[in-house]
Amino acid sequence: xxxxxxxxISEQDIAAVENVLRSDFLTQGPAVPHFEQRxxxxxxxxxxxxxNSATSALHMACLxxxxxxxxxxxxSPITFVASSNCGLYCGASVDFVDIDPHTxxxxxxxxxxxxxxxxxxGRLPKVVIPVHFSGEPCDMEAIAALSQQYGFTIIEDASHAxxxxxxxxxxxxxxxxHMTVFSFHPVKIVTSGEGxxxxxxxxxLAAKLxxxxxxxxxxxxxxxxxxDPAPWHYEQLDLGFNYRMTDxxxxxxxxxxxxLDDFIAARHRLADRxxxxxxxxxxxxxVRNPAHLSGAHLYVIQLGAEVRKDRxxxxxxxxxxxVGVNVHYIPVHTQPYYQKLGFMPGMFxxxxxxxxxxxxxxxxxxxxxxxxxxxxxxLKQAIS
Ligand SMILES: *Cc1c(COP(=O)(O)O)cnc(C)c1O
Numbered sequence: 001x002x003x004x005x006x007x008x009i010s011e012q013d014i015a016a017v018e019n020v021l022r023s024d025f026l027t028q029g030p031a032v033p034h035f036e037q038r039x040x041x042x043x044x045x046x047x048x049x050x051x052n053s054a055t056s057a058l059h060m061a062c063l064x065x066x067x068x069x070x071x072x073x074x075x076s077p078i079t080f081v082a083s084s085n086c087g088l089y090c091g092a093s094v095d096f097v098d099i100d101p102h103t104x105x106x107x108x109x110x111x112x113x114x115x116x117x118x119x120x121x122g123r124l125p126k127v128v129i130p131v132h133f134s135g136e137p138c139d140m141e142a143i144a145a146l147s148q149q150y151g152f153t154i155i156e157d158a159s160h161a162x163x164x165x166x167x168x169x170x171x172x173x174x175x176x177x178h179m180t181v182f183s184f185h186p187v188k189i190v191t192s193g194e195g196x197x198x199x200x201x202x203x204x205l206a207a208k209l210x211x212x213x214x215x216x217x218x219x220x221x222x223x224x225x226x227x228d229p230a231p232w233h234y235e236q237l238d239l240g241f242n243y244r245m246t247d248x249x250x251x252x253x254x255x256x257x258x259x260l261d262d263f264i265a266a267r268h269r270l271a272d273r274x275x276x277x278x279x280x281x282x283x284x285x286x287v288r289n290p291a292h293l294s295g296a297h298l299y300v301i302q303l304g305a306e307v308r309k310d311r312x313x314x315x316x317x318x319x320x321x322x323v324g325v326n327v328h329y330i331p332v333h334t335q336p337y338y339q340k341l342g343f344m345p346g347m348f349x350x351x352x353x354x355x356x357x358x359x360x361x362x363x364x365x366x367x368x369x370x371x372x373x374x375x376x377x378x379l380k381q382a383i384s
Pocket of ligand 1: 052055079082083131157159160182183184185194196
């Protein structure tokens with residue numbers, strides 16, 4: 001089976017992990033800050049905090065933003081459930097903003113309309129999470145202008161977008177947001193096995209995140225209440241978690257950063273090739289705005305109106321032929337858990353219409369031209 005995504009592990013990656021295994025520290029050693037400094041420097045952000053997953057990163061970012069019971073978090077329905085579950089972890093309520101049918105990202109127009117209505121009803125969101133779906137950057141300037149007007153915190157879910165750019169700035173620079181989250185799960189662009197990171201330019205948010213990541217405990221004299229702390233003294237100042245990344249994971253992530261630009265170039269080369277191979281077929285290929293640089297994490301096609309086969313039949317025929325297609329994503333508001341919260345199919349029609357026709361084709365740096373040709377010929381056969 002050709003998978004839809006796959007990690008690329010080099011001998012250098014293996015040596016980096018081995019070095020940690022032979023060193024004094026498997027966790028809380030030097031590899032984590034090295035990885036953090038590397039990603040912060042690459043992105044041009046002041047702070048980067050590594051954690052054990054993007055899910056933990058989103059949870060911490062929401063808490064650092066002050067999200068709690070009585071507050072609202074808004075995000076896109078076309079995302080992984082973690083982008084909205086993080087609001088529920090904080091005891092907040094969650095709502096969604098429908099997507100733009102071309103970019104497949106949260107629509108700034110729909111966001112503006114929903115904010116105007118929410119303002120009149122006194123239920124404005126405290127946090128909005130734009131998701132750079134498939135790596136394609138959201139319209140951050142428009143979202144930032146609305147944040148200025150309505151006062152919400154922006155947390156970019158950039159799980160698909162490390163290595164991408166918004167205009168001239170790297171995704172993660174937080175030029176138009178308060179925090180940005182990356183995922184290092186093996187199907188993502190850079191992997192640490194499991195892992196995530198929060199980037200921010202705010203010293204205050206970084207300090208809160210550092211506490212939340214490790215039980216709310218500090219050993220920093222400057223932060224402690226005790227005026228003359230004994231050498232063994234530490235203080236728990238907040239209710240935090242153990243969301244730490246290990247040095248084993250950080251060494252892998254740091255080593256992978258050496259090839260990030262190559263990974264992005266390989267993904268774009270393959271995406272260009274898909275675009276060319278699919279030009280005269282009745283499928284809609286994904287948008288990549290040349291003003292930005294997509295992370296090109298996913299290559300998502302939509303079956304055009306002329307395709308007579310339904311999506312499930314095409315999907316099953318491709319899987320049967322050994323092509324590991326996938327679907328990103330089932331709209332979050334239609335999940336049973338979210339329906340129990342009062343959401344219903346029909347509430348976000350653009351997301352649902354997209355979902356009904358979407359198929360994710362395999363895309364990862366190690367995908368060969370021959371494998372890609374097989375994906376395309378299998379698709380053509382399946383839709384004919
Ligand atoms: C993968 C992913 C997450 C969760 O990442 P983990 O590191 O697996 O916790 C969150 N949001 C999006 C959009 C993702 O793709």
